Amino acid sequence: MVYTTQKLELRFMATQPRIGESFEPLLNSEEGASLLGGIHTKTLQRMARKGEVPGYQIAHRWYFRASELDGWLKTKLNSGSQFVRVNGGE
Secondary structure (H helix, E strand, O other), rough: OOOHHHHHHHHHHHOOOOOOOOOOOOEEEEHHHHHHHOOOHHHHHHHHHOOOOOOOOEEEEEOOOHHHHHHHHHHHHOOOOOOOOOOOOO
């Protein structure tokens, strides 16, 4: 596919945040897992693969938006399906 300069400029402009909007950087699996209380990165990736949490797979790597993970967590907490970590013997 051949792009002219004009098409490239329009494509670039379409991907840029609009005035008044801010760009939210993506978190990698480690950062996303840490944000969710330190769950294992493979657990977060598995949940994203199953569609249980919002995530984006780009070139075999998973990325997450903090705002979407926060919204997902709030929804889970409000629905009554809470995750409980049980420490052995404590």
